[in-house]
Amino acid sequence: MTILSQARHRILLSTAFAGLLAAILPASAQQSGQRVTITGEISDSWCTISGLMFAKGTAHHQCAVWCALGGIPVAIRDAGGNLYLILKIGDDEDSAGNPRVAKLATHDVTVDGELLERDGVKYLLVDRIADDKGVITMTHEEHGIQPFGN
Amino acid sequence: MRGGVNALIVAAGLAAGPAVSAEPWNIPHEKQAILKGRVVDALCQLKGSCKPDCGGGKRQLGLVLADGTFRLVAKSNIDFAGAASDLAGYCGREIEADGLLIENPAVTLFFVQRIRQNPGQDWIAAERFKTDWETRNGKAEEWWRADPEANRIIAEDGPFGIKGLQPKPKP
Numbered sequence: 154m155t156i157l158s159q160a161r162h163r164i165l166l167s168t169a170f171a172g173l174l175a176a177i178l179p180a181s182a183q184q185s186g187q188r189v190t191i192t193g194e195i196s197d198s199w200c201t202i203s204g205l206m207f208a209k210g211t212a213h214h215q216c217a218v219w220c221a222l223g224g225i226p227v228a229i230r231d232a233g234g235n236l237y238l239i240l241k242i243g244d245d246e247d248s249a250g251n252p253r254v255a256k257l258a259t260h261d262v263t264v265d266g267e268l269l270e271r272d273g274v275k276y277l278l279v280d281r282i283a284d285d286k287g288v289i290t291m292t293h294e295e296h297g298i299q300p301f302g303n
Numbered sequence: 304m305r306g307g308v309n310a311l312i313v314a315a316g317l318a319a320g321p322a323v324s325a326e327p328w329n330i331p332h333e334k335q336a337i338l339k340g341r342v343v344d345a346l347c348q349l350k351g352s353c354k355p356d357c358g359g360g361k362r363q364l365g366l367v368l369a370d371g372t373f374r375l376v377a378k379s380n381i382d383f384a385g386a387a388s389d390l391a392g393y394c395g396r397e398i399e400a401d402g403l404l405i406e407n408p409a410v411t412l413f414f415v416q417r418i419r420q421n422p423g424q425d426w427i428a429a430e431r432f433k434t435d436w437e438t439r440n441g442k443a444e445e446w447w448r449a450d451p452e453a454n455r456i457i458a459e460d461g462p463f464g465i466k467g468l469q470p471k472p473k474p
Contacts, residue, residue: 203328219447222450
Protein backbone atom coordinates (compact mmCIF):
# COMPACT_ATOMS: atom_id res chain seq x y z
CA MET A 154 0.00 0.00 0.00
CA THR A 155 1.51 3.37 -1.04
CA ILE A 156 1.70 6.36 1.28
CA LEU A 157 -0.98 8.05 -0.83
CA SER A 158 -3.35 5.07 -0.69
CA GLN A 159 -2.71 4.70 3.07
CA ALA A 160 -3.70 8.35 3.54
CA ARG A 161 -6.81 7.89 1.38
CA HIS A 162 -7.70 4.76 3.41
CA ARG A 163 -7.35 6.73 6.67
CA ILE A 164 -9.52 9.55 5.29
CA LEU A 165 -12.19 7.06 4.20
CA LEU A 166 -12.18 5.41 7.63
CA SER A 167 -12.41 8.79 9.38
CA THR A 168 -15.28 9.85 7.15
CA ALA A 169 -17.13 6.58 7.77
CA PHE A 170 -16.58 6.91 11.55
CA ALA A 171 -17.83 10.52 11.52
CA GLY A 172 -20.89 9.43 9.55
CA LEU A 173 -21.60 6.66 12.03
CA LEU A 174 -21.36 9.08 14.96
CA ALA A 175 -23.62 11.59 13.21
CA ALA A 176 -26.20 8.85 12.73
CA ILE A 177 -26.08 7.79 16.40
CA LEU A 178 -25.97 11.15 18.11
CA PRO A 179 -28.75 13.72 18.03
CA ALA A 180 -28.13 16.72 15.81
CA SER A 181 -28.23 19.15 18.71
CA ALA A 182 -25.84 17.22 20.93
CA GLN A 183 -22.20 18.09 21.53
CA GLN A 184 -23.09 21.27 23.40
CA SER A 185 -19.97 22.69 24.93
CA GLY A 186 -20.41 23.92 28.46
CA GLN A 187 -18.65 26.19 30.87
CA ARG A 188 -16.39 24.99 33.69
CA VAL A 189 -17.91 26.05 37.00
CA THR A 190 -17.70 25.63 40.76
CA ILE A 191 -21.13 25.80 42.38
CA THR A 192 -21.94 26.03 46.09
CA GLY A 193 -25.43 25.56 47.45
CA GLU A 194 -28.05 23.24 48.89
CA ILE A 195 -29.11 20.07 47.13
CA SER A 196 -32.86 20.09 46.73
CA ASP A 197 -35.56 18.78 44.43
CA SER A 198 -36.88 21.06 41.73
CA TRP A 199 -40.57 20.27 42.45
CA CYS A 200 -40.62 21.51 46.05
CA THR A 201 -38.33 24.41 45.26
CA ILE A 202 -40.52 25.93 42.58
CA SER A 203 -43.98 24.71 43.55
CA GLY A 204 -44.31 27.12 46.46
CA LEU A 205 -46.50 24.50 48.17
CA MET A 206 -44.13 23.95 51.10
CA PHE A 207 -41.07 25.31 52.81
CA ALA A 208 -38.25 23.70 50.87
CA LYS A 209 -35.02 24.33 52.73
CA GLY A 210 -32.79 22.65 55.25
CA THR A 211 -33.68 20.20 58.00
CA ALA A 212 -37.45 20.80 57.71
CA HIS A 213 -37.39 19.68 54.10
CA HIS A 214 -34.90 16.82 54.29
CA GLN A 215 -37.37 13.91 54.41
CA CYS A 216 -39.46 15.37 51.61
CA ALA A 217 -36.35 15.95 49.48
CA VAL A 218 -35.37 12.29 49.95
CA TRP A 219 -38.83 11.18 48.77
CA CYS A 220 -38.72 13.45 45.72
CA ALA A 221 -35.21 12.40 44.74
CA LEU A 222 -36.15 8.70 44.97
CA GLY A 223 -39.35 9.42 43.07
CA GLY A 224 -37.28 10.71 40.16
CA ILE A 225 -37.93 14.44 40.47
CA PRO A 226 -34.89 16.28 39.03
CA VAL A 227 -32.47 17.16 41.80
CA ALA A 228 -30.83 20.56 41.76
CA ILE A 229 -28.32 22.69 43.59
CA ARG A 230 -29.81 26.01 44.70
CA ASP A 231 -27.12 28.62 45.23
CA ALA A 232 -27.25 31.70 47.46
CA GLY A 233 -28.56 33.79 44.56
CA GLY A 234 -31.55 31.48 44.05
CA ASN A 235 -30.18 29.96 40.84
CA LEU A 236 -31.13 26.33 40.24
CA TYR A 237 -28.66 23.92 38.63
CA LEU A 238 -30.26 20.60 37.62
CA ILE A 239 -27.87 17.69 38.11
CA LEU A 240 -27.67 15.23 35.21
CA LYS A 241 -24.66 13.24 36.39
CA ILE A 242 -22.17 12.93 39.23
CA GLY A 243 -18.80 11.57 38.17
CA ASP A 244 -19.39 8.46 36.09
CA ASP A 245 -22.87 7.96 37.52
CA GLU A 246 -25.32 9.08 34.84
CA ASP A 247 -28.50 7.95 36.61
CA SER A 248 -30.32 11.22 37.30
CA ALA A 249 -33.78 9.82 38.10
CA GLY A 250 -34.43 8.01 41.37
CA ASN A 251 -30.77 7.52 42.24
CA PRO A 252 -30.32 6.54 45.95
CA ARG A 253 -26.79 7.97 45.95
CA VAL A 254 -28.20 11.39 45.04
CA ALA A 255 -31.13 11.02 47.46
CA LYS A 256 -28.64 10.47 50.28
CA LEU A 257 -27.32 13.99 49.59
CA ALA A 258 -30.73 15.63 50.01
CA THR A 259 -30.54 19.12 51.59
CA HIS A 260 -26.77 18.85 52.05
CA ASP A 261 -24.72 21.98 51.49
CA VAL A 262 -22.14 21.11 48.87
CA THR A 263 -19.53 22.62 46.62
CA VAL A 264 -19.14 20.87 43.28
CA ASP A 265 -16.94 21.24 40.23
CA GLY A 266 -18.42 20.50 36.86
CA GLU A 267 -19.72 21.61 33.50
CA LEU A 268 -22.65 23.99 33.13
CA LEU A 269 -24.94 23.71 30.10
CA GLU A 270 -27.76 26.22 29.58
CA ARG A 271 -30.70 25.41 27.34
CA ASP A 272 -34.18 26.95 27.00
CA GLY A 273 -34.43 28.42 30.47
CA VAL A 274 -32.69 25.62 32.37
CA LYS A 275 -29.20 25.39 33.85
CA TYR A 276 -27.98 21.79 33.68
CA LEU A 277 -24.98 20.65 35.66
CA LEU A 278 -22.68 17.73 34.91
CA VAL A 279 -20.85 17.27 38.19
CA ASP A 280 -17.27 16.04 37.93
CA ARG A 281 -16.69 15.85 41.66
CA ILE A 282 -18.13 16.90 44.98
CA ALA A 283 -15.35 19.07 46.34
CA ASP A 284 -17.01 19.61 49.72
CA ASP A 285 -20.05 18.19 51.51
CA LYS A 286 -20.93 19.91 54.78
CA GLY A 287 -24.02 17.76 55.30
CA VAL A 288 -27.30 19.39 56.36
CA ILE A 289 -26.45 22.72 57.99
CA THR A 290 -29.53 24.88 57.46
CA MET A 291 -31.61 24.40 60.60
CA THR A 292 -35.22 25.11 59.72
CA HIS A 293 -37.17 22.41 61.58
CA GLU A 294 -37.70 24.43 64.77
CA GLU A 295 -39.71 26.97 62.79
CA HIS A 296 -41.20 24.83 60.03
CA GLY A 297 -41.43 21.32 61.53
CA ILE A 298 -41.25 18.44 59.04
CA GLN A 299 -42.46 19.44 55.60
CA PRO A 300 -44.96 19.03 54.08
CA PHE A 301 -47.14 16.94 56.45
CA GLY A 302 -45.59 17.58 59.84
CA ASN A 303 -44.31 14.02 60.26
CA MET B 304 -54.46 38.42 15.36
CA ARG B 305 -55.90 35.24 16.85
CA GLY B 306 -54.76 33.24 13.81
CA GLY B 307 -51.30 34.65 14.24
CA VAL B 308 -51.20 33.58 17.87
CA ASN B 309 -52.35 30.07 16.92
CA ALA B 310 -49.66 29.86 14.27
CA LEU B 311 -47.06 30.86 16.83
CA ILE B 312 -48.33 28.24 19.29
CA VAL B 313 -48.12 25.47 16.67
CA ALA B 314 -44.69 26.63 15.55
CA ALA B 315 -43.50 26.42 19.14
CA GLY B 316 -44.63 22.79 19.39
CA LEU B 317 -47.74 23.42 21.44
CA ALA B 318 -50.52 21.36 19.92
CA ALA B 319 -53.46 23.55 18.95
CA GLY B 320 -56.02 20.75 18.40
CA PRO B 321 -57.65 19.49 21.58
CA ALA B 322 -58.65 21.82 24.37
CA VAL B 323 -56.13 21.95 27.17
CA SER B 324 -57.53 20.26 30.22
CA ALA B 325 -54.65 19.89 32.62
CA GLU B 326 -55.70 20.48 36.19
CA PRO B 327 -54.30 23.74 37.56
CA TRP B 328 -52.08 23.18 40.60
CA ASN B 329 -51.81 26.87 41.46
CA ILE B 330 -48.05 26.87 41.16
CA PRO B 331 -46.41 30.25 40.57
CA HIS B 332 -45.81 30.87 36.84
CA GLU B 333 -47.82 27.81 35.75
CA LYS B 334 -49.55 27.71 32.38
CA GLN B 335 -51.73 24.87 31.06
CA ALA B 336 -50.20 23.49 27.88
CA ILE B 337 -50.11 20.50 25.56
CA LEU B 338 -46.58 19.96 24.34
CA LYS B 339 -46.00 17.95 21.19
CA GLY B 340 -42.50 16.64 20.70
CA ARG B 341 -40.02 13.79 20.54
CA VAL B 342 -39.06 12.01 23.76
CA VAL B 343 -35.34 12.28 24.43
CA ASP B 344 -32.90 11.68 27.24
CA ALA B 345 -31.57 14.99 28.58
CA LEU B 346 -27.95 13.90 28.82
CA CYS B 347 -28.07 12.52 25.29
CA GLN B 348 -29.74 15.61 23.92
CA LEU B 349 -27.40 18.06 25.61
CA LYS B 350 -24.11 16.24 25.61
CA GLY B 351 -24.38 13.29 23.24
CA SER B 352 -24.05 10.69 26.00
CA CYS B 353 -26.80 8.37 24.85
CA LYS B 354 -28.33 5.04 25.79
CA PRO B 355 -30.55 3.08 23.37
CA ASP B 356 -33.58 3.09 25.71
CA CYS B 357 -33.10 6.67 26.99
CA GLY B 358 -31.78 5.15 30.20
CA GLY B 359 -34.76 2.87 30.87
CA GLY B 360 -36.32 5.27 33.37
CA LYS B 361 -33.09 6.07 35.23
CA ARG B 362 -32.36 9.33 33.40
CA GLN B 363 -34.21 12.63 33.21
CA LEU B 364 -36.23 12.84 30.02
CA GLY B 365 -37.84 15.62 28.06
CA LEU B 366 -39.41 16.64 24.78
CA VAL B 367 -37.80 18.26 21.77
CA LEU B 368 -40.48 20.44 20.21
CA ALA B 369 -40.86 21.23 16.52
CA ASP B 370 -38.92 24.47 16.86
CA GLY B 371 -36.01 22.70 18.60
CA THR B 372 -36.92 23.84 22.10
CA PHE B 373 -36.06 21.26 24.75
CA ARG B 374 -38.48 20.98 27.65
CA LEU B 375 -37.48 18.85 30.62
CA VAL B 376 -40.48 16.90 31.97
CA ALA B 377 -39.87 17.03 35.69
CA LYS B 378 -43.04 15.79 37.39
CA SER B 379 -45.78 13.25 36.77
CA ASN B 380 -49.30 12.98 38.13
CA ILE B 381 -48.09 11.00 41.15
CA ASP B 382 -47.11 12.75 44.38
CA PHE B 383 -43.35 13.13 44.84
CA ALA B 384 -42.65 11.40 41.51
CA GLY B 385 -40.97 12.41 38.27
CA ALA B 386 -41.96 11.47 34.75
CA ALA B 387 -39.11 9.21 33.58
CA SER B 388 -41.28 6.10 34.03
CA ASP B 389 -44.05 7.63 31.94
CA LEU B 390 -41.81 8.79 29.09
CA ALA B 391 -39.16 6.05 28.84
CA GLY B 392 -41.44 3.73 26.86
CA TYR B 393 -41.76 6.41 24.18
CA CYS B 394 -38.01 6.98 23.76
CA GLY B 395 -37.35 8.53 20.34
CA ARG B 396 -41.05 8.80 19.49
CA GLU B 397 -43.37 11.78 19.10
CA ILE B 398 -46.00 12.23 21.78
CA GLU B 399 -48.44 14.79 23.10
CA ALA B 400 -48.12 15.68 26.77
CA ASP B 401 -50.87 17.54 28.60
CA GLY B 402 -49.77 19.36 31.72
CA LEU B 403 -48.41 22.52 33.22
CA LEU B 404 -45.54 24.56 31.84
CA ILE B 405 -43.79 26.31 34.72
CA GLU B 406 -41.83 29.31 33.50
CA ASN B 407 -40.19 30.21 36.78
CA PRO B 408 -37.39 32.80 36.44
CA ALA B 409 -35.02 30.25 38.01
CA VAL B 410 -36.00 27.33 35.78
CA THR B 411 -38.52 26.32 33.12
CA LEU B 412 -40.00 22.85 33.61
CA PHE B 413 -42.99 20.85 32.41
CA PHE B 414 -45.22 18.83 34.75
CA VAL B 415 -47.10 16.18 32.77
CA GLN B 416 -50.54 14.89 33.75
CA ARG B 417 -51.42 12.71 30.73
CA ILE B 418 -49.87 11.45 27.52
CA ARG B 419 -50.89 10.14 24.13
CA GLN B 420 -49.11 9.30 20.90
CA ASN B 421 -51.54 10.89 18.47
CA PRO B 422 -54.83 12.78 18.47
CA GLY B 423 -56.81 9.61 17.66
CA GLN B 424 -55.80 7.90 20.88
CA ASP B 425 -57.17 8.15 24.37
CA TRP B 426 -55.06 10.02 26.89
CA ILE B 427 -53.07 7.92 29.36
CA ALA B 428 -52.67 9.32 32.87
CA ALA B 429 -49.02 9.97 33.71
CA GLU B 430 -49.07 7.63 36.67
CA ARG B 431 -46.71 4.87 35.57
CA PHE B 432 -44.37 5.48 38.50
CA LYS B 433 -46.95 4.14 40.95
CA THR B 434 -47.69 1.07 38.82
CA ASP B 435 -44.00 0.24 38.53
CA TRP B 436 -43.40 0.94 42.21
CA GLU B 437 -46.29 -1.34 43.29
CA THR B 438 -45.01 -4.10 41.00
CA ARG B 439 -41.73 -3.98 42.90
CA ASN B 440 -43.01 -3.28 46.40
CA GLY B 441 -46.70 -4.14 46.65
CA LYS B 442 -49.70 -1.89 47.19
CA ALA B 443 -49.34 1.17 49.39
CA GLU B 444 -51.58 4.18 49.89
CA GLU B 445 -48.56 6.47 50.13
CA TRP B 446 -45.63 5.02 48.22
CA TRP B 447 -43.20 7.50 49.74
CA ARG B 448 -43.80 6.34 53.31
CA ALA B 449 -43.54 2.68 52.29
CA ASP B 450 -40.49 3.00 50.05
CA PRO B 451 -37.71 0.73 51.38
CA GLU B 452 -34.91 2.95 50.09
CA ALA B 453 -36.44 6.13 51.52
CA ASN B 454 -37.00 4.43 54.87
CA ARG B 455 -33.41 3.13 54.90
CA ILE B 456 -31.98 6.63 54.29
CA ILE B 457 -34.29 8.26 56.86
CA ALA B 458 -33.49 5.52 59.42
CA GLU B 459 -29.76 6.10 58.89
CA ASP B 460 -29.70 9.90 58.84
CA GLY B 461 -32.91 10.84 60.65
CA PRO B 462 -35.87 12.82 59.30
CA PHE B 463 -33.83 16.03 59.43
CA GLY B 464 -30.77 14.54 57.74
CA ILE B 465 -28.62 14.85 60.85
CA LYS B 466 -27.83 11.67 62.74
CA GLY B 467 -29.23 11.77 66.26
CA LEU B 468 -31.46 14.78 65.67
CA GLN B 469 -35.04 13.68 66.21
CA PRO B 470 -38.36 15.53 66.36
CA LYS B 471 -39.43 16.59 69.83
CA PRO B 472 -42.11 14.31 71.29
CA LYS B 473 -45.56 15.78 70.84
CA PRO B 474 -47.07 16.98 74.15
